[in-house]
Amino acid sequence: xxxxxxxxxxxxxxxxxxxxxxxxxxxxxxxxxxxxxxxxxxxxxxxxxxxxxxxxxxxxxxxxxxxxxxxxxxxxxxxxxxxxxxxxxxxxxxxxxxxxxxxxxxxxxxxxxxxxxxxxxxxxxxxxxxxxxxxxxxxxxxxxxxxxxxxxxxxx
Amino acid sequence: xxxxxxxxxxxxxxxxxxxxxxxxxxxxxxxxxxxxxxxxxxxxxxxxxxxxxxxxxxxxxxxxxxxxxxxxxxxxxxxxxxxxxxxxxxxxxxxxxxxxxxxxxxxxxxxxxxxxxxxxxxxxxxxxxxxxxxxxxxxxxxxxxxxxxxxxxxxx
Amino acid sequence: xxxxxxxxxxxxxxxxxxxxxxxxxxxxxxxxxxxxxxxxxxxxxxxxxxxxxxxxxxxxxxxxxxxxxxxxxxxxxxxxxxxxxxxxxxxxxxxxxxxxxxxxxxxxxxxxxxxxxxxxxxxxxxxxxxxxxxxxxxxxxxxxxxxxxxxxxxxx
Numbered sequence: 001x002x003x004x005x006x007x008x009x010x011x012x013x014x015x016x017x018x019x020x021x022x023x024x025x026x027x028x029x030x031x032x033x034x035x036x037x038x039x040x041x042x043x044x045x046x047x048x049x050x051x052x053x054x055x056x057x058x059x060x061x062x063x064x065x066x067x068x069x070x071x072x073x074x075x076x077x078x079x080x081x082x083x084x085x086x087x088x089x090x091x092x093x094x095x096x097x098x099x100x101x102x103x104x105x106x107x108x109x110x111x112x113x114x115x116x117x118x119x120x121x122x123x124x125x126x127x128x129x130x131x132x133x134x135x136x137x138x139x140x141x142x143x144x145x146x147x148x149x150x151x152x153x154x155x156x
Numbered sequence: 157x158x159x160x161x162x163x164x165x166x167x168x169x170x171x172x173x174x175x176x177x178x179x180x181x182x183x184x185x186x187x188x189x190x191x192x193x194x195x196x197x198x199x200x201x202x203x204x205x206x207x208x209x210x211x212x213x214x215x216x217x218x219x220x221x222x223x224x225x226x227x228x229x230x231x232x233x234x235x236x237x238x239x240x241x242x243x244x245x246x247x248x249x250x251x252x253x254x255x256x257x258x259x260x261x262x263x264x265x266x267x268x269x270x271x272x273x274x275x276x277x278x279x280x281x282x283x284x285x286x287x288x289x290x291x292x293x294x295x296x297x298x299x300x301x302x303x304x305x306x307x308x309x310x311x312x
Numbered sequence: 313x314x315x316x317x318x319x320x321x322x323x324x325x326x327x328x329x330x331x332x333x334x335x336x337x338x339x340x341x342x343x344x345x346x347x348x349x350x351x352x353x354x355x356x357x358x359x360x361x362x363x364x365x366x367x368x369x370x371x372x373x374x375x376x377x378x379x380x381x382x383x384x385x386x387x388x389x390x391x392x393x394x395x396x397x398x399x400x401x402x403x404x405x406x407x408x409x410x411x412x413x414x415x416x417x418x419x420x421x422x423x424x425x426x427x428x429x430x431x432x433x434x435x436x437x438x439x440x441x442x443x444x445x446x447x448x449x450x451x452x453x454x455x456x457x458x459x460x461x462x463x464x465x466x467x468x
Contacts, residue, residue, distance in 0.1 A: 011323075013320050014320065014321050014322070014323060014445075015318050015319065015320055015321070016318065016319050016321055016445070016447065016450060016463070016465065017317065017318040018317050018318065018462075018463055018464075018465055019317070020317065021376060021457065021458065032317075032318055035318075036318065044354055044356060044443075045354050045355060045356070045398050045399065045400060046398060047398050047399045047400070047412055047413070047414050049370055049378070077372070077373075078370070078372065079370045079372075079374055080369075080370065081368075081369055081370060081414055081426070081427050081428055082414070083396065083398060083414045083415070083416050083426045083427070084396050084398050084414070084416060085398075104396070104416060104426075106367075106369050106414070106425075106426045106427040106428075107369055107372070108369045108370060108371045108372045108384050109369065109384075110367070110369055110384075110386040110388075110425045110426070110427060111423070111424075111425060112416065112424040112425060112426050123370070123376065124370075124376055124377070124378050124455075124458035124459060124460055124462070125455065125458050125460060125462040125463075127400065127412070127462075127463050129354045129400065129445075
């Protein structure tokens with residue numbers, strides 16, 4: 001059973017979130033979701049600046065599944081402009097919120113860096129706009145073939 | 157007649173789409189739109205990873221219209237983190253879906269590449285969130301002055 | 313009084329905006345907001361191309377607040393693919409629209425540049441999708457500790 005490959009969802013509540021200097025971006029997003037009782041959400045927009053950004057890329061030529069030795073970890077002290085934050089919060093099968101975020105960062109030089117975000121500390125400000133997704137039968141858990149947590153959409 | 161420069165639209169259905177490893181990202185988005193009967197849509201968010209990404213940039217110093225010799229084509233084998241996918245699906249005057257997508261890709265080095273997406277193959281996973289746009293009088297067709305397919309908004 | 317750190321908002325009108333070649337991207341977004349009577353909005357998506365992009369990064373190792381000497385200004389003549397435009401329009405305490413935008417740009421080489429956008433001229437086309445935010449008690453004004461205009465969310 002492969003499940004469906006797309007599914008309709010309803011829009012729930014919408015939030016503007018301000019993460020303060022010195023706070024961790026991803027950690028605070030999860031705290032927000034717990035406090036607001038949001039199970040599933042998608043980031044619409046994020047602007048601000050961060051420092052001590054930890055993220056990873058996939059090694060060139062890597063095969064699936066994505067395992068630790070096939071990733072390359074990065075740490076930029078910055079500060080950096082937060083140019084983009086793409087991703088979603090989807091609960092896993094135990095109801096825990098799994099936050100899958102990719103980050104795009106602007107350096108002093110005008111060059112851009114980015115990857116799969118572990119976490120980063122907000123530098124001067126961080127404004128996130130987010131929409132709750134109301135949907136049944138969508139979960140994220142580890143995919144054996146991909147090696148990474150992946151959404152699964154159950155058939156109706 | 158230049159038409160209007162902005163127009164209100166209504167939000168239609170919202171979808172979560174999972175494109176599987178080995179499938180082509182843009183090709184599948186068009187299949188999705190055909191299967192779901194979506195004429196116009198905007199990508200809200202996309203995260204995942206891809207390989208064999210084909211995209212283009214515009215040559216520095218190029219003039220309008222954007223013609224073939226004024227573009228530069230790129231092919232990255234990757235795999236790469238999919239950091240961003242911006243764009244929309246707008247039907248042309250024959251009702252065919254025209255998919256205008258720009259891609260932002262994270263390399264192993266943490267550097268970022270990107271441009272106008274031709275297509276890319278999903279590597280480990282790809283999660284796309286999309287909103288249907290319900291709107292009349294918006295079409296995309298070739299602009300003689302721009303050289304590229306461009307939206308046209310008709311006056312009320 | 314620190315105020316709240318997140319707040320719910322209601323979705324207002326949605327717009328598709330076409331900015332024409334030769335026009336300034338940020339300038340036109342503000343004209344749009346004035347003409348349509350939009351006080352607060354978030355950019356969902358933007359694709360197109362620009363030239364003469366002026367933006368800034370934060371100098372590596374800079375401390376807060378972000379002051380002029382702690383920023384580094386950039387000017388790219390291009391043309392460049394517009395790969396991303398993240399940000400929002402939030403009114404300040406006098407009702408003036410403050411447009412906070414970060415830009416992600418694709419070079420001819422396939423490399424990507426970006427930062428906090430001052431402004432850029434549209435090259436061949438520019439398609440922006442935007443949602444009005446209906447919310448009370450959210451304003452943007454200069455934060456003394458951050459050095460930059462920042463949103464403030466008042467307690468209920």
